[in-house]
Amino acid sequence: MSIELRHFRCFLAIADALSITRAAERLHLTQPAVSRTLRQLEQELGRRLVDRSTHHLALTPDGASFRDQAAIAVTAFDRALRLGRHTAWPLRLGHAWSAAGTGTTALLRRWRQVHPDTPLELLRIDDRTAGLTRGDVDAALLRGEVHTPGLLTAQLTTEPRVAGLPADDPLARRPALSLSDLATRTIALNTVSGTTTLDLWPAAARPTSTLPIANQDDWFAAVTAGRAVGVTTTATADMYPHPAIAYVPLTDAPPVPVLLAWRDAPGHPRIPDLIHLAREVMGGAEQGSREA
Structure with missing residues (x-):
């Protein structure tokens, strides 16, 4: 047997849904067909991609690594097909x-x-x-x-950091703040794509309370609700002004490179x-x- 594009698409559907049933629905196939295709792919690669030993499916380390490569391959194929049909390549x-x-x-x-x-x-x-x-x-x-x-990168600019606080917070009335002013507060930390970590503070003066979040929307919700304060850059303040949030410059926080x-x-x-x-x-x- 040789690996075909259908094996990649099937695996990516499973990796996205983490469910054979939902992957089958998405692909308009039966569950046995999806399971069989996954098994064929694993046998051909000689690696276990999906852990079925628990109640919920999970990718193995090999599966997580292979997912990125499979996605690139499928994307490249789809693009080549669009170009062959003379469609624009966005x-x-x-x-x-x-x-x-x-x-x-x-x-x-x-x-x-x-x-x-x-x-x-x-x-x-x-x-x-x-x-x-x-x-x-x-x-x-x-x-x-x-x-x-x-990955290759090119630095475009840097952005100063600012504190994001509820507009009615006492600190919001100050013209500027230092990191130490936030040390006693709960800090919203975007653990998926954020640039703020506890390492931003000196080891002896780090905040003891954090609120993990996953995206910018959750960051805004946490700050406006008064559940936490945050640290972001001037880009957020400029692009997303909000009547319930005050953005205050941080005098001792290093700028963030934009790449x-x-x-x-x-x-x-x-x-x-x-x-x-x-x-x-x-x-x-x-x-x-x-x-x-």
Whole structure:
């Protein structure tokens, strides 16, 4: 038996749904057919991809690693098919939060003017690399240091950090704050794609109470409800002003680098153009790319 594209699609459906039943429904196949296809793929690879020993399905470490590679392969195939049918090849740009900040609108409009034949699709994906390693996007706007193997990055700019507080919080009336002012508060930490960790504070003065969240929407909900305070960048303050949130500058928090990242592999031919335009719009100095 040889591995076919249907094996990849079947595995990706299982990995996404973590259920043979739901994967079968999505693929319009029977459950035995999905189980058989998965078993064939595992036998051909010589690796166990899905752990069926518990009540709920879970990916094995090999399965989690293979998922990203399978997604890239399926995406590449689908793109080649679209190109063969003479359809436009959109350039998909991922972000986990705040996109290009105040430069977002300018970036999208300038791209449309300069490259009208290549649609630029901005996609928010709640993932550390905004879907880049899974093949969901061609490039991604990321914040913070990126150490994912196989990615190249170009720094576009840096953004100062600010505190996000309920508008009626006593600290919200101050013109500026230090990290120590937040140390006694519950801190909302985006554990999926955020740049704030307890390492931001000195070891002897770290907050003792945190509220883990998974995305920007949950961050806003936690802060507006008064459940926690947060640390973000000026891009969030500029793009998402909210009457129930006060953004106060932090005087002793280091700025956050904003990067454009892409895979170190053959990809969309317009990525160099995107790097150039993003640097121009966001005001970053020309810098060499590097492997993450």
